[in-house]
Amino acid sequence: MIKIAQKTEQTLEHKTECLILACVEEKKPAGTLKKLNDTLAGAIGNAFENKRFSGKPEQTLLLNSPGKASNLLLVGIGKSKDVTAEKVCRAAATAAKLAEQSKFKSISADLGVFETVAKGQGGVYGELASAVAEGAGLALYRFENYKSKNDKDDPPSRVEKLTLLTPSKSRQAATEKAIVRAEKIVDAVHTARDLISHPGNTVTPTYLAEHAKKIARKNKLTCKVLGKKEMEKLGMGSLLGVAQGSDQPPALIVLEYKGAAKNKAPTAIVGKGITFDTGGISLKPGNSMDEMKMDMSGAATTLATLQLVSSMKLKANVVGIVAAAENMPGGGAIKPGDILKSMSGKTIEVLNTDAEGRLVLADALTYAQRFKPKEVIDLATLTGAVLHALGHHAAAVVGTNPAMIEKLKDAGDATGERVWELPLWEEFEKGTKSEIADLKNIASPGFGAGTIMGAAFLKAFAGEQPWTHIDIAGTAWGFDRPYTNKGPSGYGVRLLLRYLEKGR
Ligand code: BES
Ligand code: ZN
Ligand code: ZN
Numbered sequence: 001m002i003k004i005a006q007k008t009e010q011t012l013e014h015k016t017e018c019l020i021l022a023c024v025e026e027k028k029p030a031g032t033l034k035k036l037n038d039t040l041a042g043a044i045g046n047a048f049e050n051k052r053f054s055g056k057p058e059q060t061l062l063l064n065s066p067g068k069a070s071n072l073l074l075v076g077i078g079k080s081k082d083v084t085a086e087k088v089c090r091a092a093a094t095a096a097k098l099a100e101q102s103k104f105k106s107i108s109a110d111l112g113v114f115e116t117v118a119k120g121q122g123g124v125y126g127e128l129a130s131a132v133a134e135g136a137g138l139a140l141y142r143f144e145n146y147k148s149k150n151d152k153d154d155p156p157s158r159v160e161k162l163t164l165l166t167p168s169k170s171r172q173a174a175t176e177k178a179i180v181r182a183e184k185i186v187d188a189v190h191t192a193r194d195l196i197s198h199p200g201n202t203v204t205p206t207y208l209a210e211h212a213k214k215i216a217r218k219n220k221l222t223c224k225v226l227g228k229k230e231m232e233k234l235g236m237g238s239l240l241g242v243a244q245g246s247d248q249p250p251a252l253i254v255l256e257y258k259g260a261a262k263n264k265a266p267t268a269i270v271g272k273g274i275t276f277d278t279g280g281i282s283l284k285p286g287n288s289m290d291e292m293k294m295d296m297s298g299a300a301t302t303l304a305t306l307q308l309v310s311s312m313k314l315k316a317n318v319v320g321i322v323a324a325a326e327n328m329p330g331g332g333a334i335k336p337g338d339i340l341k342s343m344s345g346k347t348i349e350v351l352n353t354d355a356e357g358r359l360v361l362a363d364a365l366t367y368a369q370r371f372k373p374k375e376v377i378d379l380a381t382l383t384g385a386v387l388h389a390l391g392h393h394a395a396a397v398v399g400t401n402p403a404m405i406e407k408l409k410d411a412g413d414a415t416g417e418r419v420w421e422l423p424l425w426e427e428f429e430k431g432t433k434s435e436i437a438d439l440k441n442i443a444s445p446g447f448g449a450g451t452i453m454g455a456a457f458l459k460a461f462a463g464e465q466p467w468t469h470i471d472i473a474g475t476a477w478g479f480d481r482p483y484t485n486k487g488p489s490g491y492g493v494r495l496l497l498r499y500l501e502k503g504r
Contacts, residue, residue, distance in 0.1 A: 001186055002140050002159055004133050006175045008166040011110050012036070012067060016163065018104040019069035020095045022088065022113050022132070024080040025055035032112060033074070039067050044074070057087055058094045058482065062102065069108070073099060083117045085131040086416040092135030093483035096159060100140060103157040109136070111175060112167040126174040126181075129164060133182030136162050138483035138490075141190055143197040181312070185497065188308035189490035191215070195300040196476065196488035200276035200293045205243075205251040205324035208273055208296065212253045212303055212322065219310040226252040236363040238342040242356045243325040245280050245333025250325035252364065253299075255306040256371075257318045265374035266317035267500060269306070270364050272357045272380035273299030273324035280327045280353030281335050294488060295357070297476030298379035299324060301492035308497055316500050319371050323364035327356045339437045343367065344461055347437040355441045357382045358457045365461040375404060375466040377499075378458065379492050381473040385450025392478045394418040395491065398455035401466030408468060408499055416481060417495035419470065428456040 007014070011021075011032050021032065029037045029044045037044040043063055047053040053061040059076035075095040077087050092109065099107045109132050111125075118125040140159055166175040195203060195211065209225040216223035228249050231240055236252070243250035253273070256266075274295035278284060284292065299322040306320040334340070338350045340359065343366040348359065357380050368376055386396045394412070397419040399405050405421055412419040431447050434440035439460055443453045455469045462469075472491055479489035 003161045006164045015068045016108040018071045018107045020073045020109040023055040088131040089135035090482045092132040093139035096136035096139045100159045106161040108163040110165045129178035130182045137186035184311045188304040192300040192304035192490035193488045204248045209251040222256045224254040236343045237340045238359045239363040241340040245330040246326040246328035248326040253322040255320040268368040268373035268376045270321045270378040271298035271302030273322045277327045282352045282354040305496045323360035349434040349437040349440040352442045362461040382454040383451045386471040387474040394420045395475045396471040399468030404466045411498035415494040
């Protein structure tokens with residue numbers, strides 16, 4: 001991660017390779033821009049006149065400057081009254097990427113504009129300052145674990161440091177706090193992105209369990225890992241069924257964070273951790289099967305969220321449960337038509353071994369009941385169908401409690417990690433009933449509603465408390481934002497932090 005520091009200094013006095021200035025939308029340069037325009041012989045005013053720049057969201061203008069800052073990078077954040085943390089995050093990310101392409105190594109971002117935008121409300125200033133650091137930190141993510149170092153002839157240029165320029169002494173503490181917050185968020189999102197980026201021959205269920213233990217040690221969390229034997233004792237036939245086609249042993253990983261009174265019921269977060277999904281005997285086509293290394297994104301988000309709430313000392317109790325297994329078509333694999341007995345006692349007819357996520361989650365959701373949670377959220381790359389419904393632009397949410405979904409929507413709008421609700425009418429639940437077992441893992445041919453049917457199946461194991469399922473198959477990978485890149489997004493970490501911070 002890039003280094004982030006703060007400095008309290010007048011904008012025009014600050015010496016740097018590249019000074020990023022967030023600009024609200026305006027007809028002509030005002031305030032600091034006006035002053036800078038004078039030193040630049042009217043170059044900024046000229047860009048406004050020629051409609052090359054006016055401060056519209058994510059618009060950029062890079063100018064060489066004779067001042068203390070040798071280059072100015074203007075980036076738009078839109079109309080002053082409409083500025084949000086998400087817009088600032090996007091703008092900072094856009095600017096950071098452009099700065100990196102322009103081969104700057106050390107960049108600064110002026111926070112002066114946020115003082116005006118925030119109109120003296122400290123909290124808002126802090127939120128916007130944090131969004132600057134978050135946007136830049138997230139945008140400059142790299143995953144280079146498997147690149148050998150003999151690429152030295154033409155090493156890519158990297159931004160290594162970001163200095164946040166605080167407008168006045170009175171804001172210094174707020175900027176410092178914002179940096180600490182942003183660093184924790186970026187760190188957690190990158191934990192998730194790294195886990196997802198690693199291939200399936202590195203990230204196995206055992207690797208996820210070891211990584212969870214590492215997170216627990218660093219962050220004062222308790223971690224418990226159930227192996228095959230313990231699962232057998234608990235009767236987790238559904239999770240074990242998925243794992244039986246693979247040589248990799250499964251793991252049920254539990255991370256517990258207690259930031260509130262011991263007797264306060266926790267929020268349980270349950271993540272799908274299929275470390276590779278071949279489809280099993282219902283084998284997937286070969287095209288792009290490599291992408292199925294990301295089928296543990298729900299698990300990655302769960303672990304990263306627990307890391308984050310703990311590092312931020314959130315006043316809440318949260319338990320994270322990850323159902324980790326590899327879905328392979330080995331000799332011992334489950335076959336279409338097999339019937340599994342889940343921990344809940346309910347029997348499941350497996351009509352398609354590629355609908356394995358709901359099978360591992362069934363037992364993880366039942367296990368979550370042990371914590372008597374006040375609410376349960378599960379995150380899973382569950383269905384390809386969600387990509388048809390929402391593309392890479394939002395996750396689908398399906399659940400039993402309208403207030404919970406409303407709160408998730410608000411958190412999604414605030415963080416840009418949007419969710420969109422799909423209905424859970426009783427017709428869908430009926431469609432999960434099997435002729436010869438309690439449930440079947442896919443609906444009858446032609447039933448449609450793939451994403452909802454995944455959720456309808458899970459509801460049978462979700463318990464009586466409020467529960468929401470988040471299908472992240474479209475957003476975990478290729479979620480297109482200035483602060484992401486083409487690969488894993490770490491979607492869900494910032495959403496859940498916001499959700500949990502709002503309390504209930
Ligand atoms: N892991 C996949 C879903 C998926 C698809 C994730 C694309 C990311 C990108 C899941 O296990 C799966 O294969 N689901 C099936 C369900 C079907 C058999 C009912 C699907 O979506 O085709
Ligand atoms: Zn599958
Ligand atoms: Zn899957």
